[in-house]
Amino acid sequence: MNNTNLPFNFSNKTRDWKDNKAIDTWQIFKIIAEFVEGFEKLSKIGPCVSIFGSARVEPDNPIYQLTQEVSKALVAHGYGIITGGGPGVMEAGNKGAQEAGGYSVGLNIELPFEQKANPFVDTDHIINFDYFFVRKVMFVKYAQGFVVMPGGFGTLDEFFEAITLIQTLKIDRFPVILVGKKYWTGLIDWLKNVSVTKYKFISPEDLELFTIVDTAEEVVTFIDNFYNHYFHRPNF
Numbered sequence: 001m002n003n004t005n006l007p008f009n010f011s012n013k014t015r016d017w018k019d020n021k022a023i024d025t026w027q028i029f030k031i032i033a034e035f036v037e038g039f040e041k042l043s044k045i046g047p048c049v050s051i052f053g054s055a056r057v058e059p060d061n062p063i064y065q066l067t068q069e070v071s072k073a074l075v076a077h078g079y080g081i082i083t084g085g086g087p088g089v090m091e092a093g094n095k096g097a098q099e100a101g102g103y104s105v106g107l108n109i110e111l112p113f114e115q116k117a118n119p120f121v122d123t124d125h126i127i128n129f130d131y132f133f134v135r136k137v138m139f140v141k142y143a144q145g146f147v148v149m150p151g152g153f154g155t156l157d158e159f160f161e162a163i164t165l166i167q168t169l170k171i172d173r174f175p176v177i178l179v180g181k182k183y184w185t186g187l188i189d190w191l192k193n194v195s196v197t198k199y200k201f202i203s204p205e206d207l208e209l210f211t212i213v214d215t216a217e218e219v220v221t222f223i224d225n226f227y228n229h230y231f232h233r234p235n236f
Contacts, residue, residue: 034134038107038127042142045103045125047232048080049223050139052158053089053149063180064092067149069216070179071096074147077220080105082143084135085117085126089149094120107135136161141234145175145223150183163209172233175226176210177219184212 042048051071057064071081071093081097083090085106097104098120106121108128117126129135139146140162148159159178165171178184188207195202213219 031131031134034129034131035137038129038134038138039141041125041127042082042105042138043234045080045105045142047078047144048082048103048105048142049074049145049147050082050143050158051089051093051147051149052084052151052155053093054151054155055084055086055088055090056152057088057092057150059092063089063150066179066216067092068096068099070147070149070219071102072100073216073220074223075100075102077224079144079223082107082139083121084109084154085121087118089151091118091120094118098122107138109135140165140171143174144227144232145177147219148176148178150180159210163206166209167206172230173209175223177222178210178212179214179219181212181214188212 051067053063053067057067059065067089074081075097080103081093082105083093085094085108090106094104094106095118103125104120104122105125106117106127108117108121108126109132110128110130117128127138136158139158146158146162148155159176162176166173166176178188191202191207196204196207211222213222
């Protein structure tokens with residue numbers, strides 16, 4: 001096979017299967033260590049809301065400013081804020097939490113081209129991860145709600161994983177809120193018209209696993225109304 005036309009280089013095979021097996025075995029301890037650190041730190045904080053969104057949003061963007069507003073409002077209602085710890089929407093969420101005097105948590109992922117924790121994460125609440133899947137467990141386990149601002153692949157990944165876990169009863173139901181009707185309506189219309197109506201790959205009631213709002217007040221009201229009927233507790 002000619003490897004020159006492939007998007008990745010498969011020709012440099014420097015390890016055999018025995019080498020990989022040894023590396024995989026030791027990797028388990030690194031994964032366990034990340035779980036332990038995350039569980040120990042986050043279990044002490046109390047009710048939190050995870051905020052997701054694009055890392056490419058600048059401070060002069062209305063999305064950044066709305067995220068700050070949402071974060072401050074949630075802190076005022078007794079919640080800490082968890083983000084991915086990076087720039088953009090994550091930074092706005094942490095900044096709002098810190099300015100409002102609440103917990104500002106950053107679950108930072110170590111990437112080759114980005115990212116370092118933003119300056120608004122509490123120094124004692126920064127947790128660094130090598131593994132996306134461990135980090136995602138922390139978001140889901142300790143969040144009393146997901147606030148999903150406009151974003152890209154990573155944001156969509158978090159949103160769809162959350163509603164998949166709720167749909168399949170792998171975790172307890174909790175508030176999942178899309179913020180920004182103008183941004184999200186196209187996606188939801190596609191889900192309704194194509195996945196639900198045309199192909200029937202999704203049940204109509206599954207679209208009730210989340211809501212769409214436009215304002216910080218609507219975010220807080222939805223979460224408060226939910227927890228008028230349910231206890232705050234880890235989701236699994």
